[in-house]
Amino acid sequence: MPLVGGILIILASIGYFVGGGLLVAGGAVGSWFDVGEGAIAVVCGAILLVLGILALLGGVYAIQKKSFVLALLAGILTIPSILGLIGLILVAVSKDEFSS
Numbered sequence: 001m002p003l004v005g006g007i008l009i010i011l012a013s014i015g016y017f018v019g020g021g022l023l024v025a026g027g028a029v030g031s032w033f034d035v036g037e038g039a040i041a042v043v044c045g046a047i048l049l050v051l052g053i054l055a056l057l058g059g060v061y062a063i064q065k066k067s068f069v070l071a072l073l074a075g076i077l078t079i080p081s082i083l084g085l086i087g088l089i090l091v092a093v094s095k096d097e098f099s100s
Contacts, residue, residue: 001090001091001093001094001097002062002063002065002071002090002091002094002097002098003062003063004087004090005062005071005075005086005087005088005089005090005091005094006059006060006061006062006063006064006071006087006091007059007063007087008059008083008084008086008087008090009055009058009059009062009071009074009075009078009083009084009087009088009091010055010056010059010060010063011083012055012078012081012083012084012087013052013055013056013059013074013077013078013084014052015052015078015080015081016048016049016051016052016055016077016078017049017052017056019045019048020045020046020047020048020049020051020052021045021049022045023041023042023044023045023048024041024042024045024046024049025045026041026045027039027040027041027042027043027044027045051077054073054074054077055074055077055078055084056074057070057074058070058071058072058073058074058075058077059071059074059087061074062074062075062087062091065097065098065099066098066099067098068091068095068098071091071098072088072091072092074087075087075088075089075091075092076088
């Protein structure tokens, strides 16, 4: 079950990468015209990209059955997506299969 949960969490983390990338790109273009709103969009996009990296790393750890805490954190980060919610449930119920 951690394998399927990790794959679902990785798929859900793609949403963070897409959303963060769009915010960073749009904010960078918008900051040429108005400094305030463009800068906020770039910061929010960067935060989404960092959350996407954490979710991706946790999904990989869930597949490898290495770190239950990081896999669970990745599942919690991806709750807004139905794939992330299912991945979180699958990782949470298979706690005994993780090495540490």
